[in-house]
Amino acid sequence: AQTVTQSQPEMSVQEAETVTLSCTYDTSESDYYLFWYKQPPSRQMILVIRQEAYKQQNATENRFSVNFQKAAKSFSLKISDSQLGDAAMYFCAYRTIIQGAQKLVFGQGTRLTINP
Amino acid sequence: NAGVMQNPRHLVRRRGQEARLRCSPMKGHSHVYWYRQLPEEGLKFMVYLQKENIIDESGMPKERFSAEFPKEGPSILRIQQVVRGDSAAYFCASSTTHGTGLGSPLHFGNGTRLTVT
Numbered sequence: 421a422q423t424v425t426q427s428q429p430e431m432s433v434q435e436a437e438t439v440t441l442s443c444t445y446d447t448s449e450s451d452y453y454l455f456w457y458k459q460p461p462s463r464q465m466i467l468v469i470r471q472e473a474y475k476q477q478n479a480t481e482n483r484f485s486v487n488f489q490k491a492a493k494s495f496s497l498k499i500s501d502s503q504l505g506d507a508a509m510y511f512c513a514y515r516t517i518i519q520g521a522q523k524l525v526f527g528q529g530t531r532l533t534i535n536p
Numbered sequence: 537n538a539g540v541m542q543n544p545r546h547l548v549r550r551r552g553q554e555a556r557l558r559c560s561p562m563k564g565h566s567h568v569y570w571y572r573q574l575p576e577e578g579l580k581f582m583v584y585l586q587k588e589n590i591i592d593e594s595g596m597p598k599e600r601f602s603a604e605f606p607k608e609g610p611s612i613l614r615i616q617q618v619v620r621g622d623s624a625a626y627f628c629a630s631s632t633t634h635g636t637g638l639g640s641p642l643h644f645g646n647g648t649r650l651t652v653t
Contacts, residue, residue: 424578455641463625465579465644511578522567522631523592524642526578 422447424514426527433502434535440487441497441530443512450474453515454488454495455524460508468510471495499532507534538563541610542628542645549618549652557613557648561630568611569642570603573625582626585611618652625649 423446433439445454456468471479471488478486483500499506512527541560549555561568566587571579581595585605596603600618605611615622626649629642 457644462646463649464646465627465629467641470641513578522569522584522642523581524569524571524579526580529576529578 422449422514422516422525424512424525424527426510426512426530428530429528430531430533432533432535433499435502435504437502438498438500439502439532441499441510441512441532443495443497443527445493445495445512445514445525447493447514447516449516451516454486455513455515456484456486456495456497457511457513457526458506458508459511459529465511469497502534504534504536507532540565540628540630540643540645542626542648544648545646547648547650549650551619551652552617555615555618555622555650555652557615557626557628557650558610559613559628559630559645560610561628562643565630565632565643567631568605569629569631570611570613571627571629573627573647575624579627582613615650618650620652623650623652 425444452473454471458466458468469479469481469484471486478488485498487496509529509531511529514525543558568585570582573579583596583603584592588607600616602614625647627647628645631642
């Protein structure tokens with residue numbers, strides 16, 4: 421079974437600095453997608469970035485980028501120039517198709533605090 | 537283009553009552569997923585539905601929980617005889633495809649927070 425592990429329950433960073441959130445996963449599949457979702461206090465799940473497993477190039481979305489290491493099954497999120505609005509819970513998620521159903525498996529989350 | 541709409545936003549029920557959670561998917565989306573989030577945890581898959589069909593309910597508790605997605609109207613997650621352990625945030629997500637579109641992300645609603653007193 422697929423599992424996703426986020427080993428950092430909490431992280432904090434100074435505003436304008438860079439922070440990296442860790443994520444590892446376990447799977448025997450070769451074709452899958454990985455995602456980072458942000459959940460602010462409003463509870464909305466916001467897609468931050470996604471990575472296709474068969475692409476070696478790391479995905480980038482503005483200040484957000486990933487370090488995808490397929491062999492190590494690692495998928496970390498780097499946030500550059502941190503802003504106060506980045507404060508939220510961040511969830512790493514693995515997605516695959518099981519019996520026709522698109523399923524997301526989430527990690528436990530990392531609470532990110534931005535210090536002004 | 538309205539996103540995934542869930543209501544109510546908050547729901548309080550006493551033990552033994554029934555809870556009904558509603559989800560209207562994004563326009564054009566015919567695939568609906570329900571996830572549950574316990575406090576300080578990630579979301580856990582419950583059930584996947586298409587119009588009038590339950591495709592995968594492997595994450596649903598065997599008793600008291602049911603889901604439907606009728607031809608007309610929203611998807612409903614129903615919890616009968618609620619207990620305190622059912623207190624959680626319940627999220628609905630929708631997508632346009634299920635099998636061929638691995639790159640098609642799920643769009644989540646804002647969730648319904650159920651509190652059982």
